[in-house]
Structure formats: structure tokens, C-alpha cells
Amino acid sequence: MAKVTVSKLAKLFPPPIKGGDVVRAITNIDFEVDGNVFVSIVGPSGCGKSTLLNILSGVDTPTSGSVTVTEAGKPAKLGYVFQDARLLPWRSVMDNMMYVRDDASDESVANAAKYLSMVGLDHTHEMFPGQLSGGMQQRVGIARAFSVEPDLLLMDEPFSHLDAMTARSLRDHLQELWSRTRKTVLFVTHDVMEAVQLSDRIIVLAPGGVIYDDISIDLPHPRKASDPKVATLQAEILGQFENMQIPAVE
Amino acid sequence: MTTLIQEVEPEPDSAIKRWLVSDRGATLSAAVLFLVMWQLLTLFAPRVPTPWAVVKIMWIEVTGGDYGSVRKGEFWNHYAATLQRYAYGLAIGFTAGVLVGALIGASNIARALISDTVLVLLALPAFVWAFLTTMWFGIGWQAPVLTVAFTAFPFVAVNVAQGVRAITPDLRHMSTAFGVTPVKRFRHLILAGITGYVFAGLRFAMIVSWNGVLLSEWFNGQVGVGFRTRYWFDANRYPGFLGWVISFIIFVVALDRLVLTKLQARAFRWRKTNDELDKDLLTTVG
Ligand SMILES: Nc1ncnc2c1ncn2[C@@H]1O[C@H](COP(=O)(O)OP(=O)(O)OP(=O)(O)O)[C@@H](O)[C@H]1O
Ligand SMILES: [Mg+2]
Numbered sequence: 005m006a007k008v009t010v011s012k013l014a015k016l017f018p019p020p021i022k023g024g025d026v027v028r029a030i031t032n033i034d035f036e037v038d039g040n041v042f043v044s045i046v047g048p049s050g051c052g053k054s055t056l057l058n059i060l061s062g063v064d065t066p067t068s069g070s071v072t073v074t075e076a077g078k079p080a081k082l083g084y085v086f087q088d089a090r091l092l093p094w095r096s097v098m099d100n101m102m103y104v105r106d107d108a109s110d111e112s113v114a115n116a117a118k119y120l121s122m123v124g125l126d127h128t129h130e131m132f133p134g135q136l137s138g139g140m141q142q143r144v145g146i147a148r149a150f151s152v153e154p155d156l157l158l159m160d161e162p163f164s165h166l167d168a169m170t171a172r173s174l175r176d177h178l179q180e181l182w183s184r185t186r187k188t189v190l191f192v193t194h195d196v197m198e199a200v201q202l203s204d205r206i207i208v209l210a211p212g213g214v215i216y217d218d219i220s221i222d223l224p225h226p227r228k229a230s231d232p233k234v235a236t237l238q239a240e241i242l243g244q245f246e247n248m249q250i251p252a253v254e
Numbered sequence: 255m256t257t258l259i260q261e262v263e264p265e266p267d268s269a270i271k272r273w274l275v276s277d278r279g280a281t282l283s284a285a286v287l288f289l290v291m292w293q294l295l296t297l298f299a300p301r302v303p304t305p306w307a308v309v310k311i312m313w314i315e316v317t318g319g320d321y322g323s324v325r326k327g328e329f330w331n332h333y334a335a336t337l338q339r340y341a342y343g344l345a346i347g348f349t350a351g352v353l354v355g356a357l358i359g360a361s362n363i364a365r366a367l368i369s370d371t372v373l374v375l376l377a378l379p380a381f382v383w384a385f386l387t388t389m390w391f392g393i394g395w396q397a398p399v400l401t402v403a404f405t406a407f408p409f410v411a412v413n414v415a416q417g418v419r420a421i422t423p424d425l426r427h428m429s430t431a432f433g434v435t436p437v438k439r440f441r442h443l444i445l446a447g448i449t450g451y452v453f454a455g456l457r458f459a460m461i462v463s464w465n466g467v468l469l470s471e472w473f474n475g476q477v478g479v480g481f482r483t484r485y486w487f488d489a490n491r492y493p494g495f496l497g498w499v500i501s502f503i504i505f506v507v508a509l510d511r512l513v514l515t516k517l518q519a520r521a522f523r524w525r526k527t528n529d530e531l532d533k534d535l536l537t538t539v540g
Pocket of ligand 2: 053054055160
């Protein structure tokens with residue numbers, strides 16, 4: 005059970021053009037996630053969602069404030085699913101899985117194979133990423149992130165580059181994987197419907213990188229998109245969003 | 255209503271057609287065609303030696319015998335000398351190319367400072383280096399070795415730089431996020447990422463610098479393939495001249511077909527989709 009603590013977090017980027025204003029990607033965010041919950045972070049483009057995940061994963065550093073990600077007091081192990089698959093193009097699917105794993109024992113290979121199998125990619129072990137479709141590559145990325153058995157799983161719009169049908173089937177794969185493993189997940193998305201279907205909690209960010217709302221969703225997992233209860237809730241929350249006065253970026 | 259469409263297996267090409275477009279078939283049929291054209295040409299141009307005259311003299315070069323000053327094993331001695339210079343020159347040019355290429359690929363400052371120079375070098379033909387190095391070092395091993403090094407260098411550098419740039423920040427971020435160790439990163443991210451580009455650069459470098467070593471020997475050597483070619487040229491013995499020219503053409507074509515193309519294709523396997531792999535089997539022409 006990972007514990008994520010974000011306090012007074014801010015991130016500024018240097019002005020994109022000379023003499024311009026600094027970019028406020030995140031302004032003073034506080035939140036906490038504790039336990040095996042699925043949390044979505046929703047907000048319009050440019051409100052600092054990817055920046056937040058990058059800081060949590062140590063790829064980027066905060067300008068001020070702090071983040072800690074711990075598992076029973078120790079630094080947590082992370083898995084990351086990116087917007088694109090980010091596989092090493094010159095390594096086979098299996099080698100890509102092994103690249104992020106700590107040991108190369110037979111057991112470890114079998115474990116990687118198990119996760120590939122869960123996303124329906126049994127026959128692809130020896131293939132190169134360039135020989136897979138975009139959706140298949142993304143599934144490798146998902147299997148890779150789950151296979152390191154992370155304490156915290158970060159996902160940055162993992163389905164946004166895919167067509168609706170593929171995205172839907174991957175959402176089902178994801179729910180199934182999650183129901184079995186119950187990791188702590190931070191899931192970034194533009195898509196409110198997707199967030200409602202998948203998460204226990206939705207954190208809404210507004211432009212400038214401030215928290216606008218924090219919504220709990222209390223429905224059992226896994227949830228089908230066709231389930232009327234899910235659909236009702238989606239409609240309800242979508243309605244709330246329409247009434248939100250999300251401040252525009254200056 | 256459902257329409258049943260009969261599944262048709264794509265029909266394989268006939269055996270002859272497959273053989274003709276295969277590597278070996280293409281090489282062999284081109285060679286035969288070339289020989290026929292050549293023989294026909296000698297009918298109209300008496301100064302051009304016949305294939306048979308060329309074979310005769312090259313046979314003597316290889317096995318030794320009576321033909322002017324030819325001693326036994328002349329052919330192998332010259333090839334050995336040339337190949338040695340070629341190998342040393344390539345080793346120098348390749349090492350320098352990898353180092354400078356890595357620098358250009360990794361650092362924007364290095365790119366701004368030296369990438370134009372490398373492009374200029376790329377555009378300089380081998381004979382310029384053959385002249386310059388002979389002027390600088392006179393007769394000796396330095397001129398051919400350095401000619402090879404200078405011609406090979408920019409090809410390797412440009413390709414390695416491209417390879418390093420193919421390792422995107424995204425992939426580095428991914429490695430950081432998953433906590434991949436530096437050793438693994440070096441091996442699977444950096445080395446594996448540039449291998450294909452290194453081979454591509456080496457291949458061009460080897461083909462171009464082969465001309466370089468021959469030219470240099472033509473101007474300055476006392477031994478070597480280029481030297482021997484000139485020897486026959488100066489002696490007005492065209493069968494010998496042509497025989498040597500053909501031998502070094504065969505050498506570079508065989509090197510490319512049998513070794514370099516295969517190495518490059520193997521190292522770049524990952525770049526291909528299935529379709530491209532198929533196509534490549536049909537057209538391995540350099
Ligand atoms: N490396 C960077 N250098 C400069 N500015 C950056 C950098 N990364 C992000 N930004 C800026 O920070 C802001 C937030 O970017 P971020 O990528 O976090 O947005 P996002 O919420 O993930 O958007 P999207 O939904 O489109 O992915 C943007 O204005 C962006 O231009
Ligand atoms: Mg983003």
C-alpha cells in the first residue's frame with residue numbers, strides 16, 4: 005500500500021520565448037493518496053498533469069514544495085505507463101519487459117510472460133515493437149508497468165492515442181489487471197467518462213495547476229461501461245463538469 | 255446476407271523468377287551479361303583486351319611464372335599490403351568517427367562547433383586526401399593509412415551522431431522512471447540503440463575508403479593493389495591493368511554483399527516491419 009504525499013508543490017518552467025512569462029505548470033498543490041485506490045487526475049490540456057507525474061516519478065524536480073512516495077516507510081517501487089508506449093525499438097517485446105526488471109532469472113522471465121499473456125500478447129515475445137500495432141505496443145507498455153509489481157502505478161493518458169474500440173478493450177484489460185493486483189494507481193486523463201468508470205476518486209485540476217475539485221466514487225470494481233449504474237454516474241458527474249466555472253488560462 | 259469469399263493463398267513466384275531476383279542469381283546473371291558485352295566490345299575496339307587475355311595474366315599474377323618480372327605470389331603480396339593499410343586506416347577512422355559522432359549526437363554545443371566540419375569532410379573526395387597525405391608524409395605507409403582514415407571518419411561520425419540522437423529523452427525518462435541501472439542503460443539503451451547506425455556508417459566508410467587506399471598507392475606506393483595496377487598501366491600492358499581493376503572491384507562488391515550488407519541488415523532488424531523485411535529479401539542491392 006503506497007502512500008503519496010504532495011505538499012505545497014509548485015513547478016515553474018522558464019519562459020518559452022525570450023522575454024516572455026515563466027510557465028506556471030503547477031501552483032501550490034496539496035493532496036494525499038493512501039492505500040490501494042485507483043485515483044484519476046482530470047483536467048484540461050496544459051494544466052500540469054504530466055508534469056505532476058514526472059515529478060512523482062523522479063524524472064523532473066519540483067520548483068518548491070515536496071512529494072514523497074513511500075511503501076511501508078521505504079521509497080516505493082514505481083511503474084509508469086506513458087501516453088505513447090516508449091519501448092526500446094531495437095529490443096524484442098520480451099527484452100523490453102526484462103529491461104525494467106531487476107533480475108533475469110527464469111522465474112522473472114516467466115513472470116514477464118504472465119503479464120504479456122494477461123494483455124493477450126502471448127505470441128509476440130520475439131517481435132520488435134515496430135512490428136506491432138499501436139494498440140499492441142501500448143499493451144506491452146501496460147504489461148511492463150504491471151510486471152514490475154509496483155507499489156505505485158502512474159498512468160499518463162495511456163489510451164488517448166488509440167481508437168475508441170481499442171481504448172475500450174484496453175480499459176477492460178486494465179480493470180481486470182487492477183482488480184487482481186489492487187495497486188495504488190494515479191491515472192491521468194482528459195476523459196471524464198473514463199475516469200468515472202475506472203476510479204475510486206477523481207482529482208480535478210484547473211489551468212495553472214491548481215486543484216479544483218476532489219470527487220469520491222463508490223461503486224464496486226470491475227465496472228462495465230454498459231452498466232446502467234456507471235452510466236448514470238457518468239452522466240451526473242459530466243453534468244457537474246458542465247456547470248464548473250473552470251478558470252481559463254490567462 | 256453474408257458473402258463467402260474464397261480464401262486464396264497468395265501464389266508463390268515461379269522457381270526461376272525467384273532465383274533470378276535472389277542475391278546469387280542476380281549477381282551471377284549480371285556477371286554473365288557483363289562478360290558477353292565485354293567480349294563483343296573487343297571485336298570493335300582492338301585496344302580493349304579480351305576477357306581471356308585478362309584471365310591469363312591474372313593467373314600468372316596469382317600462381318607465379320614467366321611474364322616480365324612477375325614472381326610467385328605477386329598477387330597475394332600486394333593484397334596483403336593493401337589490406338593491412340586498409341585495416342589500420344579503418345581502425346583509426348572508425349574510432350575517431352565513433353567518438354566524434356557520439357559527441358555531436360550528445361551535445362548541442364559540439365554539434366554547433368563541429369558538425370559543419372564533418373559535413374565538409376564528407377564532401378571531400380578520396381583523391382584529395384591521397385594527394386594531401388602524400389604531400390605531407392611522402393612515400394611510405396602513412397599516406398595510404400591516413401587517406402583511409404580521413405575518408406572513413408566522416409561517414410562513421412555522421413551515422414553515429416544520428417544514432418545517438420535516435421535515443422530520445424522519452425526513452426531516457428522511461429528508464430529513469432523504472433529505475434533502470436546505469437549498466438543496463440548503457441548496454442540496452444545506448445549501445446544497442448546505436449549499433450545499427452554504426453554498421454551503416456562502417457559500411458559506407460569501407461566502400462569509399464577502399465577507393466582511397468588504391469588511389470594513394472597509385473601515387474606513392476612501392477607495393478599494394480593500387481601500385482600494381484599502375485605498374486601495368488605504365489608498362490602499357492592493358493590486360494594486367496584491367497585484371498587488377500576488376501580484382502579490386504570484385505573485392506569491394508563481395509565485401510559489401512557477403513559481409514557488410516548482412517551485418518547492417520542484422521543490426522537494423524528492428525527497424526523493419528514485416529513487409530519491409532520481405533521486400534528486403536528481394537532487393538539486397540547495395
Ligand atoms: N519541459 C518543459 N519545458 C517548458 N515548459 C514545459 C515543459 N513541460 C511542460 N511544460 C509546460 O507546462 C505546462 C503543463 O504541461 P503538462 O505537460 O504537464 O500538461 P498536461 O496537463 O499533461 O497537458 P496534456 O493533457 O495536453 O498532456 C504546459 O504549459 C507546458 O507547456
Ligand atoms: Mg500530458
